[in-house]
Amino acid sequence: MIKVRLRNAIDRDEEDFVKCYIDAYRGLEAYAYSSKRDVKNYFKWLMKRDRKGIFTVDIIIKTxxxxxSVEKCVAFLACDSNWFSKYENEVVCEIHEIFVRREWRGIGIGSLLINKAVDYAVKKNRNKIELWVGERNYEAIMFYRKFKFIDKEKNGCWIRMVKHIRFPNVR
Ligand SMILES: CC(C)(COP(=O)(O)OP(=O)(O)OC[C@H]1O[C@@H](n2cnc3c(N)ncnc32)[C@H](O)[C@@H]1OP(=O)(O)O)[C@@H](O)C(=O)NCCC(=O)NCCS
Structure with a gap:
């Protein structure tokens, strides 16, 4: 039996963040940091922006x-509820990061994290969730569309996507 535990990330998760990030972005290097040092600094930056919006998932396996046994930090979500979007001209809940280790994909962990982002945005009184996704990261784009994120403008190789929380039918 496996149990999925969703919790806030802590400073000590930094090493696991790096391992999980590098595993998750294999094949998507065009949209990711490549050196461990950069990934570590990225984690520190995320923790400074909005510590309470950083979540991770542990898997507890019972025989x-x-x-x-516990497999720690198989996925991460980094939300930032203090992000001013110049495109929306308002403070939004920005998803800076979401990823799941390859071997744990396709069983609903990504969905759990998106739903957590929505809960967090609501708790912080935000109207919208925004994110940027690589233009050829088709899997993630399909995933976000499934959760009613709308494609917005392109900037270089990035596509901005937005999900309206309070008025979900607005386009
Ligand atoms: C995108 C990502 C987070 C999805 O995580 P996941 O745990 O596999 O997602 P789930 O298992 O919750 O899947 C949710 C839904 O999305 C769909 N989906 C997931 N991966 C998909 C894919 N490769 N192609 C099409 N649909 C996909 C699933 O079909 C599922 O729908 P269903 O419940 O109707 O079957 C994961 O693929 C990932 O970590 N990608 C690499 C990192 C990345 O690109 N992050 C985004 C950066 S902007």
Missing amino acids: QSFDS
Whole structure:
């Protein structure tokens, strides 16, 4: 039996963040940091922006003999509820980061994290969630569209996507 535990990330998760990030972005290097040092600094920057908006997922595996093991930090979500979007001309909840380790994809962890981002944005009284996704990161684009993120403008190789929370039918 496996149990999925969603919790706030802490400073000590930095090493796991780096490992998970590098695993998750294999094949998508055009849209990601490549050096461990940059990924570490990125984690520190995220924690400074909005610490309470950074979440991670641990997997608890229980065997029939009641032993259990924990696979820590298989996914991360970094929300920033203090982000001023010049495109929306308002403070939004920005998703700076979301990723799931490859071996744990396709079982709903990404969905759990998006739903957490929505809860967090509502709690922080934001109307919109915004993010930027690489133009050829088709899997992520399909994933966001499924959650009713709308494609907005392109900037270089990035596409901006927005989800309206309070007025979900606005386009
Ligand atoms: C995008 C990502 C976070 C999705 O995580 P996940 O845990 O696999 O997502 P889920 O299992 O919750 O899937 C949710 C839905 O999205 C769909 N989806 C997920 N991956 C998909 C894919 N490759 N192609 C099409 N749809 C996909 C699933 O079909 C699922 O829908 P369903 O419930 O109707 O079957 C994950 O693929 C990832 O980490 N990608 C690499 C990092 C990245 O690109 N991050 C985004 C940067 S902007």
